[in-house]
Amino acid sequence: xxxxxxxxxxxxxxxxxxxxxxxxxxxxxxxxxxxxxxxxxxxxxxxxxxxxxxxxxxxxxxxxxxxxxxxxxxxxxxxxxxxxxxxxxxxxxxxxxxxxxxxxxxxxxxxxxxxxxxxxxxxxxxxxxxxxxxxxxxxxxxxxxxxxxxxxxxxxxxxxxxxxxxxxxxxxxxxxxxxxxxxxxxxxxxxxxxxxxxxxxxxxxxxxxxxxxxxxxxxxxxxxxxxxxxxxxxxxxxxxxxxxxxxxxxxxxxxxxxxxxx
Amino acid sequence: xxxxxxxxxxxxxxxxxxxxxxxxxxxxxxxxxxxxxxxxxxxxxxxxxxxxxxxxxxxxxxxxxxxxxxxxxxxxxxxxxxxxxxxxxxxxxxxxxxxxxxxxxxxxxxxxxxxxxxxxxxxxxxxxxxxxxxxxxxxxxxxxxxxxxxxxxxxxxxxxxxxxxxxxxxxxxxxxxxxxxxxxxxxxxxxxxxxxxxxxxxxxxxxxxxxxxxxxxxxxxxxxxxxxxxxxxxxxxxxxxxxxxxxxxxxxxxxxx
Numbered sequence: 001x002x003x004x005x006x007x008x009x010x011x012x013x014x015x016x017x018x019x020x021x022x023x024x025x026x027x028x029x030x031x032x033x034x035x036x037x038x039x040x041x042x043x044x045x046x047x048x049x050x051x052x053x054x055x056x057x058x059x060x061x062x063x064x065x066x067x068x069x070x071x072x073x074x075x076x077x078x079x080x081x082x083x084x085x086x087x088x089x090x091x092x093x094x095x096x097x098x099x100x101x102x103x104x105x106x107x108x109x110x111x112x113x114x115x116x117x118x119x120x121x122x123x124x125x126x127x128x129x130x131x132x133x134x135x136x137x138x139x140x141x142x143x144x145x146x147x148x149x150x151x152x153x154x155x156x157x158x159x160x161x162x163x164x165x166x167x168x169x170x171x172x173x174x175x176x177x178x179x180x181x182x183x184x185x186x187x188x189x190x191x192x193x194x195x196x197x198x199x200x201x202x203x204x205x206x207x208x209x210x211x212x213x214x215x216x217x218x219x220x221x222x223x224x225x226x227x228x229x230x231x232x233x234x235x236x237x238x239x240x241x242x243x244x245x246x247x248x249x250x251x252x253x254x255x256x257x258x259x260x261x262x
Numbered sequence: 263x264x265x266x267x268x269x270x271x272x273x274x275x276x277x278x279x280x281x282x283x284x285x286x287x288x289x290x291x292x293x294x295x296x297x298x299x300x301x302x303x304x305x306x307x308x309x310x311x312x313x314x315x316x317x318x319x320x321x322x323x324x325x326x327x328x329x330x331x332x333x334x335x336x337x338x339x340x341x342x343x344x345x346x347x348x349x350x351x352x353x354x355x356x357x358x359x360x361x362x363x364x365x366x367x368x369x370x371x372x373x374x375x376x377x378x379x380x381x382x383x384x385x386x387x388x389x390x391x392x393x394x395x396x397x398x399x400x401x402x403x404x405x406x407x408x409x410x411x412x413x414x415x416x417x418x419x420x421x422x423x424x425x426x427x428x429x430x431x432x433x434x435x436x437x438x439x440x441x442x443x444x445x446x447x448x449x450x451x452x453x454x455x456x457x458x459x460x461x462x463x464x465x466x467x468x469x470x471x472x473x474x475x476x477x478x479x480x481x482x483x484x485x486x487x488x489x490x491x492x493x494x495x496x497x498x499x500x501x502x503x504x505x506x507x508x509x510x511x512x513x514x515x516x517x518x519x
Contacts, residue, residue: 027342027344029342077278149357151345152345152347152352153336157355160356160357199344
């Protein structure tokens with residue numbers, strides 16, 4: 001049972017980050033951007049194995065690198081943004097899968113990286129995650145106003161003197177940290193869902209941005225706890241179970257809102 | 263005259279091999295209203311962004327007074343439905359926000375009753391006032407307004423222009439604005455800059471009407487267009503404004519068709 005507790009704690013720590021950051025992703029209409037970064041995580045793992053870098057660090061570095069490439073390509077307007085994001089997401093995923101199978105001395109279960117694994121979280125991960133979550137929360141609370149101002153209008157924020165470019169980079173790094181943390185538990189393919197579904201479920205009951213971020217965190221925590229319990233009980237994959245639970249919360253929140261509206 | 267707040271010298275802008283602006287010189291002083299006019303694609307928005315420092319000029323220089331505080335009122339902002347943001351929350355995001363200023367500015371712009379409304383539920387005119395309030399909250403030395411009266415009816419337009427002129431006097435700030443709508447602007451403006459990739463002509467609204475390049479840019483129907491301008495000027499004191507506005511709109515429509 002101890003390992004279940006570890007996974008649960010990891011999931012709750014993850015929710016502390018994914019609640020607010022997921023809200024920002026929804027506000028900034030960056031769901032596909034987040035998805036693209038998440039898809040690059042597998043490539044990060046391979047590179048970590050190849051160059052013997054700590055895996056979480058490798059994922060963060062790889063995601064930030066992909067984010068920077070995306071930003072510079074988007075600026076050049078060579079192809080439309082959605083095409084570019086789809087292209088990058090699947091190219092990095094494919095590159096991750098191919099290189100992973102080429103590396104001989106690594107025997108890993110790709111499935112668990114794609115869809116998450118209840119058993120994958122160990123003590124070391126938990127400590128890393130706790131550090132990551134504290135840093136992300138500290139940065140978020142310090143930069144909250146600027147990040148929000150830039151989400152509302154980057155131009156306005158820049159004219160007023162907010163360090164918009166720096167905030168954008170900071171946001172990408174924090175996103176990369178969440179992706180690295182979420183990878184083992186929910187898997188590459190479902191990380192975005194964990195970010196955006198709780199935020200979307202929180203929206204109808206929120207009167208302010210801070211309230212929405214807080215509510216999203218709570219919903220995410222409930223979804224993690226219930227999803228993990230379900231996964232343990234019925235031997236279903238961890239990631240999909242968590243995501244389905246949060247989707248259930250979304251449906252409930254929407255119906256409750258529609259009923260109240262009448 | 264004192265040093266300009268903002269000075270553009272020989273500024274040019276090239277995007278993907280296409281020259282959007284070239285050789286633009288512009289000085290903006292405190293207490294001065296400058297209005298940019300020009301046809302679609304003349305580079306008005308680009309020039310505004312250069313002045314704001316949002317984009318970098320391909321050539322030429324932009325110099326401003328030290329730590330110039332700019333209040334910017336964009337043409338529009340599009341907020342996602344997913345962001346629960348009241349007008350108060352939005353205004354509080356102004357950099358260097360001071361709670362004491364909020365009630366003052368809200369009163370001045372007559373938006374106090376809107377403060378608790380969600381941003382997404384505002385009408386076009388209400389949003390414009392809120393955006394102007396946000397610009398004022400940064401206690402600006404220079405106000406930059408991108409088509410501030412766009413989408414307002416004629417009486418709303420002249421009301422907002424009067425407000426801007428009053429605010430300029432109160433704050434003694436410089437004002438740079440873009441307008442597609444020449445005649446209403448002119449009443450308060452000190453200098454009209456006529457833009458079409460470069461500055462075709464500039465000057466006081468009364469003198470610029472006679473400028474050949476101005477007439478060329480806005481076509482031969484301009485004299486008909488100019489008549490209402492005098493009207494609007496009168497209108498600041500007169501009572502018959504509604505009637506004259508109708509007349510004007512009519513002629514405007516005819517010109518286009």
